Amino acid sequence: MLRNPPKPELTGLEPHQVVLRPLISEKSVHKAERLNQYAFEVNVAAGKADIRKAVEYLFEVKVVRVNIQNRRGKVRRVRMRSGATRQWKKAVVTLDSEYRINLF
Secondary structure: OOOOOOOOOOOOOOHHHHEEEEOOOHHHHHHHHHOOEEEEEEOOOOOHHHHHHHHHHHHOOOEEEEEEEEEOOOEEEEOOEEEEOOOEEEEEEEEOOOOOOOOO
């Protein structure tokens, strides 16, 4: 364990630029109800510190933990051409047990 852990750096993005949209699926609704975890699509340039600050500011909640995933674009083919869907970043945010986010 580090004696002086590095402080997370912020990218300077505004909170509404960091969180792009909530991800609503069966799995995310289950996590929200049971584990108090919410999934969001976030800006690719955003880090964990940015995501924590943005969610706390936008939804007025206390964030306990932030997990992020870089999602690769899938290869798609249309007739003779090949292309790919865009890459994006997913964040799963765990909230303190006292707080909830109403997405519906």
